[in-house]
Amino acid sequence: MKRKSIGARHEMIVQPTFLIGTFLEDGAPDFAPITWVSKTCEKDGPCGSQNLIIISMYGTKQTKRNVQRTGQLCINLATRDMLELVDYFGQTSGRNGKKDAVPYAWERAVCVDAPALDQSPWVCECEVARTVTTGESDTFFCRIKNVQVDERIDVESWGLDLTKFDPVIYSGKYHSIGECLGDIGDYYKK
Template sequence: MDKVNLPISNDYCPQTLFCYGTFREDGQPDFGLFCWLSYCWLDKLGVMAAIGGPKLTLDRIHATRVFSANLVTEELLPLADYFGTANGYSPDKMDIPFKWQRGAKLDVPVLSDSPVNMELEVVQFVPLEGSEVMICRIANVLGDAALAEPDESAEAKLARMRPVSTTCMTYFGWNGARLAAWHEPGAAIRRG
């Protein structure tokens, strides 16, 4: 394979999408769309998550030190795209219909229609120029009951869940097919 120099970017580094959930100061749930999430090892499995730039989600995580990470599926993509493109500081951002519930162990909102919801507690903030990394303990994982089915393969579970990834400002399905460009799926929600 011949190699060439490419511009520095995160293109061609597909990342799984998550909606981070926090509570606003007034107690209402708030979600944003993020993909900078991976695992790390503390004394057990943990999560490292990052947020770039000023965001209400980051403000609320600083205030409470807890948040949820909710796996985005093809079914959830329009809502998730809306969460990621609507201004988090807008007081009416969350005035849309969607299903959520409280976490089982932490006081965080979780998306009811997401098949995997991690309840995360920040143990360390690592401020960087233009972004911030959060090292988190996983307090709990809520999941679709079908994920506990021992007779179904991981491949079959993932095919049924259909998680979404992103790269090159484009959303892709689990099978690698292009789903949409950023900002397209949530357009109908924004228009109301």
């Protein structure tokens, strides 16, 4: 194959879109889509208890301020039926007042002090363990305190069939995903 150079672009480094839920100082919820999300592992162990989720936020957004103040956040998976919320939360800032033009329901998370969206089928409750500042970005390394999943979805002991969640993937454009292609070992037997 012949390839062409298109410059130092990063859109192909994609993840599901997450709506990060935090509390404002007055206790009202704030949500913002964040897709610079990854993970690392301090030490391999049972139940993934040594994993850290890495979330990077640029600039002076309200969500970043809330995380810096409280160290608590909910990572709410955004699904196709939540696209209006994603688009709305992403184009407005909690710095300019409450984001309540598009209706939504939320409740307090189980293990951290942060809001979880009722509509989200996968919610990860996190606490910040470490922050690294690079230029105008702050990157939060977060410990997982609890994960909630829609109880209608069967969850195996390891691995998730993403098609059951219908996540939104963001590459500068919104996408849905196709088929589940199987497990490690389905294509090459060691």
